[in-house]
Amino acid sequence: MTEHKQSKLQSPGRPRSEASKTAILNATVELLEESGYEALTIEAIAARAGVGKSTIYRWWSNKSFVVFEAFLVSTESTLFFLEDVTLRGNFRQQLNSLATTLNSALGRTVVGLVAGSGDDSEIAAAFHNAFLKSRREDAIRVIERAITKGEIQYTTNLDIIADMFYGPVYYRLLIQKKIVDATFIDTLVDQVMKSLGALK
Amino acid sequence: MTEHKQSKLQSPGRPRSEASKTAILNATVELLEESGYEALTIEAIAARAGVGKSTIYRWWSNKSFVVFEAFLVSTESTLFFLEDVTLRGNFRQQLNSLATTLNSALGRTVVGLVAGSGDDSEIAAAFHNAFLKSRREDAIRVIERAITKGEIQYTTNLDIIADMFYGPVYYRLLIQKKIVDATFIDTLVDQVMKSLGALK
Amino acid sequence: MTEHKQSKLQSPGRPRSEASKTAILNATVELLEESGYEALTIEAIAARAGVGKSTIYRWWSNKSFVVFEAFLVSTESTLFFLEDVTLRGNFRQQLNSLATTLNSALGRTVVGLVAGSGDDSEIAAAFHNAFLKSRREDAIRVIERAITKGEIQYTTNLDIIADMFYGPVYYRLLIQKKIVDATFIDTLVDQVMKSLGALK
Amino acid sequence: MTEHKQSKLQSPGRPRSEASKTAILNATVELLEESGYEALTIEAIAARAGVGKSTIYRWWSNKSFVVFEAFLVSTESTLFFLEDVTLRGNFRQQLNSLATTLNSALGRTVVGLVAGSGDDSEIAAAFHNAFLKSRREDAIRVIERAITKGEIQYTTNLDIIADMFYGPVYYRLLIQKKIVDATFIDTLVDQVMKSLGALK
DNA sequence: GGGTAAGCGAGACGGTACGTCAAGTCTTCCG
């Protein structure tokens, strides 16, 4: 008996077209950057991607999920901490990359959707699971290690410390519409570390 | 001699109906709380308010401006700092009132709109002028006074300090969808003050 | 007892402004000729005439009545037969003047309204009373006199004869959109008279 | 060799729904008969037909074209002359059928639109091409044959003769709002034939 | 290699809301 090398379970029928998928996500990003979320329509995405509307509806229930998946794809690569540097270096790197993300139409839109939605919204949950969670876990781990290493004093409120790092960046970029540059981030990180009794 | 009481300059024609205006803003808040911004339509507002659509379009160019004016009216009263207490007391009060505001459908929606919009958006500018600015100026003043009084150490970055107070509240409520209670605020204020070398 | 010389009964209050009335009717004709009945609006008439909308509604119940009164005013002068010529001459003159009337935007519009309305419409009744009736009575009288004078043979169907004169002119101008010139009218009149056994 | 039976060229996409088309035209006729052209709205047609507004706008540019197509469909069957009888019989039959057509709300409305429109209007052109032309050509042919057969005298103005048959019927029904019955038509036909020197 | 199944593009479908426009009414001030 021959054993077919069939690592992937394949349902019958024509398989999903990867070309269409990427065309859709690319078109979404382009249109979003050109005209914003309000002006973004499924029909325009389909037309730009050279795709039928039903192909979009077959895979995403909703305009905001298309946008969200485009966001995820474009953000995939930025998901890591440099593990071997100091807390200060870690957060500097992390917050700079966050600022870049939030400065794009895509990032701004997704966060706007999350902020505008209710506590129970699907998009907020998805954003939490696929974006926030791992970053925050890394951050917490980095802080803990800094405590262990004696870099900063012990504190019980790791959660609030993380908020003090992230919050001002979101706030300044999305609400105040001011730029977030390296200087801002450096000052912010220093100031938070001062509150943690950084030894130097 | 008769004195003509003509204190108000009146343009010709029927004057604007204040009743319609308040009915529109009330209806907007109600519908927003019932079904959210996405489901909010000008037609529904007009129907609920017992008003013609064109009366809405005559005074507001845009759904988001109606929502924004409703937000302003409902927030008008919360615009003040208790002038004579400590920095800690001041920010506790201020951040609690902010949390209340952001916890309503109205607040969440307006901030979502601001966050999702571009840097040059009208709504972001209006939000800045009519809501953020005066609060931030008060905050800066309070911090300056605290420095003068020796409550905290001198620092050059008053702006960043304000962001460290406000940012985490916005972030936690709108992005993380966690609750912001008195305990959180107290801990946050304490932590920020620690970074300022609060004397106690 | 003093006798006030007050030949005209005057109701109290400011009398109707004749200037406004003529301004309204003139504006109506102008707009009709520029853009047609479909595009004609009360607001445009009021604006063009420098008049408030309510002044129009005070005196006419309806857009079509304004048009109709404008038509009547512009047609007032053409309401006569040359009494002392032949039947042939009479109808030549009458049909030529009718063709002129029907060739204007105003005439075309009013007849279109009449044709499109039901049997019981007010506008059809008004058109009949103020325009058709007197012309037809004159026509019948002229035909009768022609019989008396021996110009044509006796016939019982004066009504149908009148229709044979008028009908083709209306039909050709309004339905077929062909021009009605002196040649057409001459040929038509000759042909109808032939049917009446005209002696020459 | 296989022969592909591909008699019908099919454009891609969902094909037009014939059911919707007939529902729209039927609803149009019903509403027109109930309330007249002025009160006829696209929205009402859509609602009555159980159809989206855009389905109407996709196929007709204009309320009047919907009405016109409904008119055409309802008139399609009456497009013929009895070829083998006399000129008198031919026109009796033709004018009676015309009177029936013009007595309906549909006919009255379409002719009202044509009459009220300018010389260059699309609706007038369409009415001419799809309704008037073939009838008039038949009429001319019938008259020519009557001349050939010696039924009537020779005349150069066939066009004017046709107008003398048709004009009075249109005029009496649509302008004068009098009934057009068999007696009227018989008398009219006789009278016109007299003008043609009918031999009997 | 024919049969079965699902994905694909195109585009019409029934709907909903848009933002505009005009209708006809109402409310103010002016002459």
Next chain:
DNA sequence: CGGAAGACTTGACGTACCGTCTCGCTTACCC
């Protein structure tokens, strides 16, 4: 009190998208 100005409610307009559907066609796997 007539008239201008202009805001009011109402309701249809024609447009744009929604999300669904029906086509003919393609692309896989199955026996």
